[in-house]
Amino acid sequence: MDTNKPPSVSPNPWADLQQFTPARIALGRAGNSLPTRAHLDFQLAHALARDSVHIPVDFSVLEQHLTEQGYPSLRLQSLADNQAKYLQRPDLGRLLATTPPPSASVDAAVVVADGLSSQAIAHHAAAFLDLLLPALQQRGYVLAPVCLVKHARVAIGDAVAAHYKAKLCVVLVGERPGLSSPDSMGIYFTYQAQAGISTDADRNCISNIHHNGLSYQLALKKLLFLIEEAENLGYSGCLLKDETQVGSGITHL
Amino acid sequence: MYQRQIHNRHYHFKDLRTLMAKATPLRSGDVLAGVAAENHLERVAAQWLLADVPLKQFLNEALVPYELDEVTRLIIDSHDAAAFAPISHLTVGDFRDWLLSELATTEALSALAPGLTPEMAAAVSKIMRLQDLIAVAKKCRVITRFRNTIGLEKRLSTRLQPNHPTDSLPGVAASLVDGLLYGCGDAVIGINPATDNLEATHRLLQMLDEVIQRFQIPTQACVLAHVTTTLKAINQGAPVDLVFQSIAGTEKANTSFGVNLGLLAEAQQAALALKRGTVGDNCMYFETGQGSALSANAHAGLDQQTCEARAYAVARAFKPLLVNTVVGFIGPEYLYDGKQIIRAGLEDHFCGKLLGLPMGCDVCYTNHAEADPDDMDLLLTTFAAAGGTFIMGVPGADDVMLNYQSTSFHDALYVRQLLRLKPAPEFETWLHQHGIVDADNPWQLANTLPAAFKASLQNLSGLNYGHE
Numbered sequence: 001m002d003t004n005k006p007p008s009v010s011p012n013p014w015a016d017l018q019q020f021t022p023a024r025i026a027l028g029r030a031g032n033s034l035p036t037r038a039h040l041d042f043q044l045a046h047a048l049a050r051d052s053v054h055i056p057v058d059f060s061v062l063e064q065h066l067t068e069q070g071y072p073s074l075r076l077q078s079l080a081d082n083q084a085k086y087l088q089r090p091d092l093g094r095l096l097a098t099t100p101p102p103s104a105s106v107d108a109a110v111v112v113a114d115g116l117s118s119q120a121i122a123h124h125a126a127a128f129l130d131l132l133l134p135a136l137q138q139r140g141y142v143l144a145p146v147c148l149v150k151h152a153r154v155a156i157g158d159a160v161a162a163h164y165k166a167k168l169c170v171v172l173v174g175e176r177p178g179l180s181s182p183d184s185m186g187i188y189f190t191y192q193a194q195a196g197i198s199t200d201a202d203r204n205c206i207s208n209i210h211h212n213g214l215s216y217q218l219a220l221k222k223l224l225f226l227i228e229e230a231e232n233l234g235y236s237g238c239l240l241k242d243e244t245q246v247g248s249g250i251t252h253l
Numbered sequence: 254m255y256q257r258q259i260h261n262r263h264y265h266f267k268d269l270r271t272l273m274a275k276a277t278p279l280r281s282g283d284v285l286a287g288v289a290a291e292n293h294l295e296r297v298a299a300q301w302l303l304a305d306v307p308l309k310q311f312l313n314e315a316l317v318p319y320e321l322d323e324v325t326r327l328i329i330d331s332h333d334a335a336a337f338a339p340i341s342h343l344t345v346g347d348f349r350d351w352l353l354s355e356l357a358t359t360e361a362l363s364a365l366a367p368g369l370t371p372e373m374a375a376a377v378s379k380i381m382r383l384q385d386l387i388a389v390a391k392k393c394r395v396i397t398r399f400r401n402t403i404g405l406e407k408r409l410s411t412r413l414q415p416n417h418p419t420d421s422l423p424g425v426a427a428s429l430v431d432g433l434l435y436g437c438g439d440a441v442i443g444i445n446p447a448t449d450n451l452e453a454t455h456r457l458l459q460m461l462d463e464v465i466q467r468f469q470i471p472t473q474a475c476v477l478a479h480v481t482t483t484l485k486a487i488n489q490g491a492p493v494d495l496v497f498q499s500i501a502g503t504e505k506a507n508t509s510f511g512v513n514l515g516l517l518a519e520a521q522q523a524a525l526a527l528k529r530g531t532v533g534d535n536c537m538y539f540e541t542g543q544g545s546a547l548s549a550n551a552h553a554g555l556d557q558q559t560c561e562a563r564a565y566a567v568a569r570a571f572k573p574l575l576v577n578t579v580v581g582f583i584g585p586e587y588l589y590d591g592k593q594i595i596r597a598g599l600e601d602h603f604c605g606k607l608l609g610l611p612m613g614c615d616v617c618y619t620n621h622a623e624a625d626p627d628d629m630d631l632l633l634t635t636f637a638a639a640g641g642t643f644i645m646g647v648p649g650a651d652d653v654m655l656n657y658q659s660t661s662f663h664d665a666l667y668v669r670q671l672l673r674l675k676p677a678p679e680f681e682t683w684l685h686q687h688g689i690v691d692a693d694n695p696w697q698l699a700n701t702l703p704a705a706f707k708a709s710l711q712n713l714s715g716l717n718y719g720h721e
Contacts, residue, residue: 006700010698010700012431012434013702013710014430014431014434014702014710016710017426017427017430017431017710017713018427020421020423020424020426020427020713021417021421021423021424021425021427021428021648021653022418022653023415023416023417023424023427023428023431023647023648023649023651023653024648024649024650024651024661025427025428025431025648025649026431027648027649027663029663029666029698032663032666032667032670032696032697032698033663033666033667034649034661034663038649042626042649042650042651043626045651046620046625046626046658049620050620050621052620053620053621087584087585087586087621088281088285088585088586088589089285089586090285090548090586091285116621175656176584176619176620176621176656176657177620177621177656178620178651178652178653178655178656178657179620179651179653179656179658180651180653181418181653181656184418184656199508199509199549199550200509200510200549201508201509201510201511204449205448205449206448207447207448208418208419208447208654210418212418212653213418213419213447214418214419214447222448222450237511238449238479238481238510238511239481239511241449241450241451241481241482241485242448242449242450242451243450243451243452244450244452
């Protein structure tokens, strides 16, 4: 072998930095392009993420878990009755197909929506609700049944909150699958949500809850801060800032 | 009323807004909004009619009422009649011919920009093919400055986007170093924060400022928080180079983003007062994207491409350093597949450039869209051929925080080498000084680790940034 020829792949000497981030760094290069291994890694991850969009949600495990923990729940569906319609008709994903039974008035509506990643809900919803629901009760909030909504977008929470006349609306939703995190969950909080009226400017978002992302504890801390501030200010949304301390917060699950 | 007989069928469109929507090449967002043409023939009938509309009609028939929308008021009130004069006698169809002709030189196009409304630009784009959009945009030249000079001929800049799912400083730093060593980051080093948290924003701004100062990088930093968060950070004394905000083309859509023209002006003034630019004072960074107004149910019956062009009127009021159409981010309900994303990216670039904006493009897609890296290669290559101002640089094209795929550092190297494009001149000099690019071939990276970065890499590995 002629050892004078340069190798066709130039590695990067900073691969050590990969310990700090799930990002695809120090991939090396073949000429100016991705080496074959990095290219095929990407193709594999894209295939997994694309397929995960189409895995249907199975709420039965979560439903049983909530029952065991003593929390009533309710299964609902949006007006988008299949995944293809869900992807192309965001308007239908924001509306309930059926109205939940009437109930006494409550303070907080907690909604679980499959969104774009049923895996996010399967992996993270139960563990997060185990922290969230008792925390809300400790603060004296009366809860609506936890609504598990299939083919649902974030704004479905407005419809649920309006139905229960709940001033707090918390939606857990499967985020669009990323290559490195096909199961990322987001939380959207809206104060005094109004169906068909509240907009994204009225919500606060806590995103990237997954094993390489935000921990359940820190997500809860942020959410409780936002709830407390919204109660003080009388509104949520982009004028309500997450001012929790981040110093000790950058942790991994 | 706009009407025409075509192939024994009578078509009539009740107003200019309807005509514009019906003439728009097919995209899912217009179908979702219920404004798209019902079939190919109706679309072409609308295109024939649109071609006959005098450009002056756009000054007489506001597509969103003047009284109801501050973006319309901005467009009408800031229209420069003198700049418009050379083409004021043309129809939309004549305007297309004029743009493609030798009359439309770089100088003529620059002089015309303040005389054009977004609706005129959108209208003509609807009767242009991709090669028309590319050929005309390529003739436009928009140059902006903060710590370097962006938009010169034969240049393509890159935004280094070192996002991290929890805004971990070592995590951001790792991607930042990777990007710099791949020659990326002359448009801006811009981080999307994972949450709109003031303290995290402040910390990220401080870190970027430290890196830029330590390595004396001729570039600018930005944390893409909401404008109100950035204003708070400025008030706390944070080192803010560029103010970021997402904007849209109607007042109602901007309201759903929590912004208005007054707030943007306040933020611009606050950033200008910091006087952090060294070669210029373009201190705003805007992002846009077709479909965002409809997503907020604020499209006012307009098609999404016309809405998008109207967002450029908002942008140009604030003399931005950078405007970025995040074309494939919004998802398949607005741009269904690679074909729709590619056309939208080139339309946005064309309209933005015609209106005098430094247009970049986030060549991107989500995992629920019918698109893949092959589609992105086509948009990347055609966008750069059209003279696009800047693209994104994301490690391995995979944004691990925003969960979508953009262009990678490798992609930027590929297209620069292919089309012989260089970064901003100040940044090019810096890459040479540090031995990041090959001394003899500016389109090739050097194979050795630059001396200045050796110590930093050791520090970073030694948890210099306070890894928790």
